[in-house]
Amino acid sequence: GAGVSQSPSNKVTEKGKDVELRCDPISGHTALYWYRQSLGQGLEFLIYFQGNSAPDKSGLPSDRFSAERTGGSVSTLTIQRTQQEDSAVYLCASSLRDRGYRTEAFFGQGTRLTVV
Amino acid sequence: DQQVKQNSPSLSVQEGRISILNCDYTNSMFDYFLWYKKYPAEGPTFLISISSIKDKNEDGRFTVFLNKSAKHLSLHIVPSQPGDSAVYFCAASARGSQGNLIFGKGTKLSVKP
Numbered sequence: 001g002a003g004v005s006q007s008p009s010n011k012v013t014e015k016g017k018d019v020e021l022r023c024d025p026i027s028g029h030t031a032l033y034w035y036r037q038s039l040g041q042g043l044e045f046l047i048y049f050q051g052n053s054a055p056d057k058s059g060l061p062s063d064r065f066s067a068e069r070t071g072g073s074v075s076t077l078t079i080q081r082t083q084q085e086d087s088a089v090y091l092c093a094s095s096l097r098d099r100g101y102r103t104e105a106f107f108g109q110g111t112r113l114t115v116v
Numbered sequence: 117d118q119q120v121k122q123n124s125p126s127l128s129v130q131e132g133r134i135s136i137l138n139c140d141y142t143n144s145m146f147d148y149f150l151w152y153k154k155y156p157a158e159g160p161t162f163l164i165s166i167s168s169i170k171d172k173n174e175d176g177r178f179t180v181f182l183n184k185s186a187k188h189l190s191l192h193i194v195p196s197q198p199g200d201s202a203v204y205f206c207a208a209s210a211r212g213s214q215g216n217l218i219f220g221k222g223t224k225l226s227v228k229p
Contacts, residue, residue, distance in 0.1 A: 004159075033216065033217055035219070041221070042122075042205065042219060042220060042221030042222045043160070043205060043219035043222070045216060045217070045218060045219070048216035048217070056216050059216075091159055091160070093159075093160075093217070095217075104150055104162040104165055105150075105162070105207075105217055106162065107152075107159030107160045107161070108159050109158060109159050110158075110159050
């Protein structure tokens, strides 16, 4: 597709269950970002993938959170043993970065996660 | 510690007047700055960017100013329209592999008719 695609758009899960959120970036974009926005809050950085470099995981809030990016394209964010405080909108973005050239990051519509 | 700060959580402006949104940053390695606009239940959309080699970039009603010595940037919207009402996020990134995109907490702009 033309834009960043995220699935599912909404997810309701029970506390303690694992969830997987998917992101399909724009084709050819080398950088992929995950953010989350809790109610009334700003965009909290989670993890950043750039090409074949080791991802920057410095924003992951706990070891229950992990993400991978297969083949430099699709990314999956996994939250294990979900807690109510994990409820938020999870946003994925992608951009093109190549030898100092950068484009803006394009965002998907987000996945609204509700932990009950 | 917040590397990108938007100290005004909200701003209210009359239609037709200028809206000025401010952003401060602390990381001197940042060299690329962006503004995004976000409506409820939608992902942020890119508005305008500026590289650190410039001090001004203009696109229609939107102008971004960068003051590197003060580590400050601002977004000017002239004239403001009711459709501009949204949350505006400032973002910054650094050159090289550490270049993840860091966002401020946002400023909610309300443009009143």
